Amino acid sequence: MAQLSSTLLYIAFVLYLIGTFFFGGTIRDKRDRSQTSRWATIGIIITIAGFVSQLGYFITRWIAAGHAPVSNLFEFTTFFGMMLVAAFIVIYFIYRTSILGVFTLPVALLVIAYASMFPREITPLIPALQSDWLHIHVTTAAAGEAILAVSFAAGLIYLIRVVDQSKPSKRTFWLEFVLFCLITTLGFVAVSSAFSAADYEAKFTWVDKTGAKKEAIYDMPALVGPHQWKMEKESAGRFEPLVEMPALINAKKLNTVIWSLFGGIVLYLLLRLILRKRVAAALQPLVKNVNLDLTDEISYRAVAIGFPVFTLGALIFAMIWAQIAWTRFWGWDPKEVWALITWLFYAAFLHLRLSKGWHGEKSAWLAVIGFAIIMFNLVAVNLVLAGLHSYAGS
Amino acid sequence: MEQVKCECGHVNPYGTVFCESCGKPLDNVSKPLLDMRYEGSARRSQTYNKTIIDKIWNFFSSVKVGVWLIVITLVASAIGTIFPQKMYLPPNVTPAQYYEDQYGWAGKLYYQLGFDNLYGSWWYVLLLASIGVSLVICSLDRFIPLYRALNNQGVTRHEAFLRRQRLFSSTKISDEHAFEAVKDRLAKRRYRIREENGNILAEKGRFSRWGPYVNHIGLIIFLIGAMLRFVPGMYVDKVLWIREGETKEIPGTNGQYFLKNEKFVFETYQKGKDNPVFNAAIDRAGNGAVAKKYQTTAVLYKRVGPVIPGEEPKLKKVKEYKIRVNDPLKYDHYALYQVDFKLNELNKMSFQLIDKNTGQSFGAVTIDLHDPAPSYDLGKGYRVELLSYFPDFYFDDDGNPATKTKIPNNPAFVFKMYAPDKPKGEVSFVAIRQTIEPFGNNKYKMAFAGIDTRNVSALTVRRDFTLWILGVGGAIFMIGVVQGMYWNHRRIWLKRLDGEVLLAAHTNKNWYGLKNEIQTVIAGTGLMMPIDQTEAEKKEVQGGNGHGATQ
Ligand code: HEM
Numbered sequence: 001m002a003q004l005s006s007t008l009l010y011i012a013f014v015l016y017l018i019g020t021f022f023f024g025g026t027i028r029d030k031r032d033r034s035q036t037s038r039w040a041t042i043g044i045i046i047t048i049a050g051f052v053s054q055l056g057y058f059i060t061r062w063i064a065a066g067h068a069p070v071s072n073l074f075e076f077t078t079f080f081g082m083m084l085v086a087a088f089i090v091i092y093f094i095y096r097t098s099i100l101g102v103f104t105l106p107v108a109l110l111v112i113a114y115a116s117m118f119p120r121e122i123t124p125l126i127p128a129l130q131s132d133w134l135h136i137h138v139t140t141a142a143a144g145e146a147i148l149a150v151s152f153a154a155g156l157i158y159l160i161r162v163v164d165q166s167k168p169s170k171r172t173f174w175l176e177f178v179l180f181c182l183i184t185t186l187g188f189v190a191v192s193s194a195f196s197a198a199d200y201e202a203k204f205t206w207v208d209k210t211g212a213k214k215e216a217i218y219d220m221p222a223l224v225g226p227h228q229w230k231m232e233k234e235s236a237g238r239f240e241p242l243v244e245m246p247a248l249i250n251a252k253k254l255n256t257v258i259w260s261l262f263g264g265i266v267l268y269l270l271l272r273l274i275l276r277k278r279v280a281a282a283l284q285p286l287v288k289n290v291n292l293d294l295t296d297e298i299s300y301r302a303v304a305i306g307f308p309v310f311t312l313g314a315l316i317f318a319m320i321w322a323q324i325a326w327t328r329f330w331g332w333d334p335k336e337v338w339a340l341i342t343w344l345f346y347a348a349f350l351h352l353r354l355s356k357g358w359h360g361e362k363s364a365w366l367a368v369i370g371f372a373i374i375m376f377n378l379v380a381v382n383l384v385l386a387g388l389h390s391y392a393g394s
Numbered sequence: 395m396e397q398v399k400c401e402c403g404h405v406n407p408y409g410t411v412f413c414e415s416c417g418k419p420l421d422n423v424s425k426p427l428l429d430m431r432y433e434g435s436a437r438r439s440q441t442y443n444k445t446i447i448d449k450i451w452n453f454f455s456s457v458k459v460g461v462w463l464i465v466i467t468l469v470a471s472a473i474g475t476i477f478p479q480k481m482y483l484p485p486n487v488t489p490a491q492y493y494e495d496q497y498g499w500a501g502k503l504y505y506q507l508g509f510d511n512l513y514g515s516w517w518y519v520l521l522l523a524s525i526g527v528s529l530v531i532c533s534l535d536r537f538i539p540l541y542r543a544l545n546n547q548g549v550t551r552h553e554a555f556l557r558r559q560r561l562f563s564s565t566k567i568s569d570e571h572a573f574e575a576v577k578d579r580l581a582k583r584r585y586r587i588r589e590e591n592g593n594i595l596a597e598k599g600r601f602s603r604w605g606p607y608v609n610h611i612g613l614i615i616f617l618i619g620a621m622l623r624f625v626p627g628m629y630v631d632k633v634l635w636i637r638e639g640e641t642k643e644i645p646g647t648n649g650q651y652f653l654k655n656e657k658f659v660f661e662t663y664q665k666g667k668d669n670p671v672f673n674a675a676i677d678r679a680g681n682g683a684v685a686k687k688y689q690t691t692a693v694l695y696k697r698v699g700p701v702i703p704g705e706e707p708k709l710k711k712v713k714e715y716k717i718r719v720n721d722p723l724k725y726d727h728y729a730l731y732q733v734d735f736k737l738n739e740l741n742k743m744s745f746q747l748i749d750k751n752t753g754q755s756f757g758a759v760t761i762d763l764h765d766p767a768p769s770y771d772l773g774k775g776y777r778v779e780l781l782s783y784f785p786d787f788y789f790d791d792d793g794n795p796a797t798k799t800k801i802p803n804n805p806a807f808v809f810k811m812y813a814p815d816k817p818k819g820e821v822s823f824v825a826i827r828q829t830i831e832p833f834g835n836n837k838y839k840m841a842f843a844g845i846d847t848r849n850v851s852a853l854t855v856r857r858d859f860t861l862w863i864l865g866v867g868g869a870i871f872m873i874g875v876v877q878g879m880y881w882n883h884r885r886i887w888l889k890r891l892d893g894e895v896l897l898a899a900h901t902n903k904n905w906y907g908l909k910n911e912i913q914t915v916i917a918g919t920g921l922m923m924p925i926d927q928t929e930a931e932k933k934e935v936q937g938g939n940g941h942g943a944t945q
Binding site for chain 2: 311
């Protein structure tokens with residue numbers, strides 16, 4: 001069952017990839033756009049097939065584990081990717097815009113690839129997680145975040161279309177930065193997969209801030225070593241750290257971040273070398289036919305649909321569960337606070353749009369920032385600001 | 395202030411921008427399109443600005459101020475997550491020391507700025523309160539006039555009103571049929587149709603306009619609920635440490651309830667015993683390292699009769715329950731939650747009284763470490779007296795034995811051993827792995843014979859009368875957002891004027907949907923599809939063409 005489950009996830013991943021290319025094919029399709037082209041029809045069918053396959057992964061894994069697979073970082077992030085595809089499918093049937101697929105599906109692919117860098121085994125539930133509210137809260141929150149992420153995809157399309165690429169400016173810089181972040185995620189996936197395929201491992205002993213001896217196992221060559229590191233005998237000959245970190249800093253995580261950045265920069269520079277212009281400028285022709293008002297509307301509509309779902313899942317259900325599991329509905333745990341921040345941010349977004357008339361480009365930038373906050377909560381808060389939500393992958 | 399009478403006869407409050415009934419602009423607004431957001435109604439904040447009350451009102455009713463408050467709260471909240479808050483520090487550390495040790499100068503600064511208790515700081519609470527005030531004022535400022543305006547809106551609208559809508563078209567048409575067809579189709583699409591002098595107002599989803607106000611009310615109720623927590627009696631939050639076999643009064647219940655801890659159970663996931671799909675994960679963490687269950691098997695008792703000081707309470711059994719994480723025991727608005735535990739706390743200790751030379755034993759003594767007896771008679775003239783007991787023993791600054799706590803973490807005893815040949819007794823100081831004979835060499839010795847341990851469970855006792863208020867607030871908030879977000883308020887006006895049909899439409903959001911709807915409704919009737927005048931306006935700006943699309 002568990003094996004079948006992984007296979008289904010793999011199939012889904014491949015189908016999303018193929019789906020992306022079919023949606024990409026619609027761009028060159030010059031026929032009347034009021035009529036959905038054959039490319040788009042095939043694209044959406046493949047996407048739905050991928051979604052069904054991923055649903056199969058979800059259900060079989062649920063059966064195998066005896067609990068909904070949303071209980072560790074791998075499972076949660078994968079589920080988020082699945083919800084992103086679901087949200088895209090729904091929005092596609094409202095607005096019939098295939099260009100949205102060209103941007104949403106790659107983001108979903110990245111999310112799933114990123115997820116699979118974490119330990120993938122089925123984990124038993126610790127007592128704090130043994131509650132139906134775990135499933136209810138996590139699934140609804142992920143669905144809300146995914147719908148909000150569609151708004152990011154639409155916002156990104158809007159920005160790529162409108163930002164003037166003829167001369168460098170603040171706008172071109174930040175747009176390029178957003179794309180660079182996406183590419184860096186790919187960099188992380190590429191570097192992690194490469195070293196894990198090579199079975200790289202280096203063991204160190206080091207001294208933590210209390211003076212205790214600890215062991216650290218690196219799965220990437222250590223550019224930065226832990227405090228007072230010593231390489232263990234069995235790892236002799238492995239790459240030796242260039243810099244030693246103070247005990248305050250988690251050197252292993254920093255090392256991963258450095259490698260990912262490194263991978264991202266290499267990929268980005270390669271792209272620039274091939275394209276000979278900004279990445280956003282190279283993407284611009286793809287979106288030259290999109291209807292700006294419609295894109296803006298989709299971006300806003302996604303927030304309008306996603307905001308209530310997010311509120312329900314990430315705040316209300318979370319509070320109900322916290323009341324049962326931790327005796328109080330709110331405890332100012334970093335993960336909770338970041339959910340509150342996300343919520344406040346989108347509230348501000350809605351007010352600015354409704355009352356200050358922040359439509360179009362401003363609204364698109366806000367959609368991008370909102371997604372950045374969601375990703376921060378998903379990635380950084382789990383890995384850096386440890387809290388009660390013990391999803392911590394190693 | 396004086397009211398404004400429109401030429402259609404409707405009397406509008408002072409400050410109205412366009413007539414509530416017919417929509418004729420009352421002042422000389424020069425913008426081509428009417429600002430429809432609050433139906434041109436007279437909002438207090440836009441009308442008065444003299445007294446200090448006006449100014450406060452205007453300040454808090456401004457969305458700009460509201461957004462700033464939200465953004466400041468957002469940034470402040472983020473700052474609070476940089477380092478752990480004081481409540482998450484390990485026990486027994488001094489915060490000042492801890493922040494500096496763990497996070498260096500940045501931690502020290504964080505502590506000095508008071509960010510270690512950011513969410514409880516006066517200014518953070520003030521921010522939340524200001525958002526609350528702002529919510530109340532801005533909602534009142536808008537809701538009442540908006541309600542009035544929508545209630546008073548007429549069917550027959552002034553030509554200028556229609557022409558200055560975002561979606562507008564005029565068609566020269568004589569066909570009566572078209573009008574009827576459109577009316578039918580609108581009715582099928584669940585528009586409420588009102589007719590007057592051959593003009594039509596089709597409207598649907600007006601209730602979605604109240605969404606924001608409903609959700610703001612929900613938020614206010616929630617905030618009030620959160621503040622009520624500080625009212626005495628609304629909220630009980632106590633911790634009860636209870637050992638296996640013990641019966642204790644539950645704190646915070648005024649002596650009404652007692653709890654017995656029958657047993658505390660701690661289980662971990664085991665390879666071979668649990669679902670084999672977990673094996674890989676168990677291997678990663680280590681066998682027996684992943685917790686599976688924390689459970690206190692408990693019996694709840696209620697006191698019968700009044701509280702009489704100094705007398706044992708009479709208890710009546712109320713309920714047996716297995717209290718687990720995620721599954722509290724609930725009774726009479728109280729809830730008991732499993733929150734912590736301590737395994738294998740020392741409970742009893744046994745010693746043998748032996749002759750040091752021969753090793754012969756004269757009987758065993760078992761000491762209850764929580765309630766030791768002063769003396770133990772072993773018969774045949776052998777007796778042991780407990781002169782002093784230090785449950786959590788250490789040597790204080792003067793080198794004397796003392797105890798840190800009352801918990802038997804490291805028990806030590808001063809025994810006096812009596813035997814037929816030692817009628818005056820011998821004194822011996824006995825601690826774990828250490829015996830001191832203060833008055834020289836003894837003949838007898840208390841030899842360690844064994845320990846008995848038991849588990850201790852920690853339960854949080856909670857009673858919270860604010861929860862239902864928070865629940866109501868949350869529910870109202872959700873209803874309000876869904877109402878405002880998943881529906882929208884659409885209106886379509888049709889007016890006959892000199893052989894022409896004027897068609898105008900307005901929605902508060904989702905213009906795309908409205909346009910599609912109009913398209914299907916007028917298809918084949920000969921009516922012109924309305925032009926989106928904001929788009930026309932944009933093109934005009936870009937093209938520099940001075941010809942207005944609005945006339
Ligand atoms: C965290 C706090 C708040 C939340 C979650 C919230 C939520 C909302 C939502 C969801 C809407 C509907 C937006 C839309 O339909 O696009 C709305 C509208 C509105 N909110 Fe808030 N709000 C908050 C605070 C405030 C504050 C402090 C003010 C005060 C200035 C305010 C003033 C308004 C106004 C004027 C509207 C528009 C009503 C209308 O034009 O129909 N809100 N709010």
